[in-house]
Amino acid sequence: MENVKLFGTWSSPFVKRIVWALKLKNVECEIIYEDLANKSPELLKYNPIHKKVPVLVHNEIPICESLVILEYIDETWKDVCPLLPKDPLDKAKERFWAKFGDEQVLPSFYGYIMKKGKDQEEAKDAALAHLKRVEQLLSENKFLSGESLGFLDLAFGWLAENSYPLEVVTGLKLLDEDSFPNLCAWKDKFLGIPVIQESWPDQETLIVKYQEIKKSRAE
Numbered sequence: 001m002e003n004v005k006l007f008g009t010w011s012s013p014f015v016k017r018i019v020w021a022l023k024l025k026n027v028e029c030e031i032i033y034e035d036l037a038n039k040s041p042e043l044l045k046y047n048p049i050h051k052k053v054p055v056l057v058h059n060e061i062p063i064c065e066s067l068v069i070l071e072y073i074d075e076t077w078k079d080v081c082p083l084l085p086k087d088p089l090d091k092a093k094e095r096f097w098a099k100f101g102d103e104q105v106l107p108s109f110y111g112y113i114m115k116k117g118k119d120q121e122e123a124k125d126a127a128l129a130h131l132k133r134v135e136q137l138l139s140e141n142k143f144l145s146g147e148s149l150g151f152l153d154l155a156f157g158w159l160a161e162n163s164y165p166l167e168v169v170t171g172l173k174l175l176d177e178d179s180f181p182n183l184c185a186w187k188d189k190f191l192g193i194p195v196i197q198e199s200w201p202d203q204e205t206l207i208v209k210y211q212e213i214k215k216s217r218a219e
């Protein structure tokens with residue numbers, strides 16, 4: 001009997017990719033929502049190094065770091081909806097871009113909300129330059145992982161979910177149809193997938209959350 005628990009928050013871009021992967025693979029999971037201002041003893045026990053969500057606990061064994069968790073899920077429940085390709089080179093490419101997403105693209109986006117002045121302008125330029133690279137990845141395929149949804153799409157899912165709230169809060173059009181036609185088409189396809197739609201967060205609530213973050217950084 002499988003026992004799968006996920007420690008997370010409703011809005012974390014890192015947690016959402018895990019929720020989507022588990023749903024795509026029909027894995028039942030109990031989600032434990034953390035208050036990150038007051039982390040539970042369980043979270044600290046299961047992720048003593050980073051003390052962050054998500055943590056997947058499978059039969060009492062914790063797995064940390066969302067991209068690592070995604071691979072674990074894919075290999076553990078491998079018969080349903082495979083996420084990573086089998087070919088080592090294709091797999092390496094997806095891992096490379098997912099790492100680029102988390103280390104470069106995502107921080108530049110959130111930096112644009114959180115930073116001020118010159119730093120904010122630099123974050124904006126970086127975000128748009130990174131988006132151009134991701135746009136090119138979609139020049140031949142509908143999805144970032146190829147012809148169908150896969151690991152890299154889940155890794156970049158935060159972009160589809162958060163681009164509109166981020167645009168509202170920053171006043172900057174990020175996914176502009178003229179500059180990023182492939183990404184705009186990808187976003188629509190991604191959000192059209194039922195499993196993704198089911199766990200689509202309320203955009204207004206996300207906007208309020210980002211407004212609060214922006215306000216707290218401006219003080």
Ligand SMILES: N[C@@H](CCC(=O)N[C@@H](CS)C(=O)NCC(=O)O)C(=O)O
Nearest residue numbers: 012013014036052053054065066067
């Ligand atoms: N590299 C980590 C990042 C996870 C992360 O930053 N989680 C945030 C929530 S979005 C968190 O738990 N923050 C709590 C903290 O920094 O204390 C992953 O991919 O899992």
